[in-house]
Amino acid sequence: MLGEGIVKGLAETARNFLGSYVSKDRLTTVQYPEERLPQIEAARNFPFLVYDGEDWQQGMRCVSCLICEKECPPKCISIEKSKDKKLDASGKPQFYPTVFNIDVSVCMSCQICVEVCPFDAIKMDVDFELSTKDRFGDLLWNKERLSKSNEYYRKIHPTEAAAVDAQLAEERAKLEAKSKLAAEAKAAAAAAPAQSASGVTAEK
Numbered sequence: 001m002l003g004e005g006i007v008k009g010l011a012e013t014a015r016n017f018l019g020s021y022v023s024k025d026r027l028t029t030v031q032y033p034e035e036r037l038p039q040i041e042a043a044r045n046f047p048f049l050v051y052d053g054e055d056w057q058q059g060m061r062c063v064s065c066l067i068c069e070k071e072c073p074p075k076c077i078s079i080e081k082s083k084d085k086k087l088d089a090s091g092k093p094q095f096y097p098t099v100f101n102i103d104v105s106v107c108m109s110c111q112i113c114v115e116v117c118p119f120d121a122i123k124m125d126v127d128f129e130l131s132t133k134d135r136f137g138d139l140l141w142n143k144e145r146l147s148k149s150n151e152y153y154r155k156i157h158p159t160e161a162a163a164v165d166a167q168l169a170e171e172r173a174k175l176e177a178k179s180k181l182a183a184e185a186k187a188a189a190a191a192a193p194a195q196s197a198s199g200v201t202a203e204k
Contacts, residue, residue, distance in 0.1 A: 039126045039156070041156070041157055041158065041159060041160070043126045044109055044111055044124035044125070044126065045109055045124065045125050045126060045127060045128050045130075046102065046104050046107055046109060046124070046125055046127075046130075046141075047102060047107070047111075047113055047114065047122050047123065047124055047125065047146070048122070048123060048124075048125045048146050048147070048148045049061070049062055049100065049121060049122055049143060049146045049147045049148070050120065050121055050122070050123055050148065050149075050150055050153050051147050051148070051149060051150065052149075052150050056144070056147040056149070057147075058086070058087075059088075060088075060096060060097075060121070060143075060147060061088070061119050061120060061121035062096065062097055062100065062119065062121040062122065062143075063088075063094040063095050063096065063119055063121070064079055064080075064081040064082060064095045064096055064097040064100075065118065065119070066079055066081065067116050067117065067118070068112075068113035068116060068117055068122055071112055071113065071116045072112065072113055073108070073110060073112065074106045074107065074108055075106070076102055076103040076104070076106035076107045077100075077101070077102055077113060078099065078100075078101045078103075079097050079099065079100050079101075080097060080098045080099035080100075081095055081097065081098070082095050082096045082097065082098050092175070097143060099142075099143070100142070100143035100146060101140055101141065101142055101143070102140075102141050102146060103139060103140050103141075104130075104139050104140075104141055105139040109124070111124055120164045120167075120168065123153055123157065123160075125148070125156070126156050150165070
């Protein structure tokens with residue numbers, strides 16, 4: 001029939017319009033900022049740096065490997081690597097970024113930096129209320145502003161954070177077991193000459 005598609009389209013529009021008055025799920029208008037929709041876990045805005053523990057500088061996971069800087073398509077990340085090393089949360093000496101800046105006026109929230117990071121040190125934030133009166137000065141975020149705790153990461157991405165925590169815990173357990181075996185082997189090697197020396201003395 002001529003015009004059947006138009007009639008179907010108008011009927012669907014009318015159904016959605018009238019249904020919005022009786023169905024809560026169809027109410028699309030949110031009275032922001034008094035009313036807010038819950039953030040979905042897969043939402044993303046700009047990156048942030050994850051740190052473990054209470055001290056953001058000591059617990060920072062980033063080891064300044066520079067992979068995210070190299071892989072960033074718009075080149076909005078700039079990093080300067082430290083000359084010395086510091087102990088990370090697991091007690092292992094690591095390099096760290098003396099400078100870690102992200103120009104959010106250039107960042108396109110592609111999440112490539114998150115995907116290439118081998119240390120789960122950079123993740124995507126969900127915060128979108130970032131308006132400021134400073135047009136230019138507040139667009140370059142340094143590592144202090146970018147640093148957020150692992151507890152915050154668990155809050156905004158609980159499923160992903162739980163998987164990352166489990167993986168990191170497994171790696172720490174393997175590292176501790178390896179260190180323990182190395183210490184035992186060293187102690188056994190040190191004890192062997194002493195036993196040999198005592199045996200020679202006994203023979204004399």
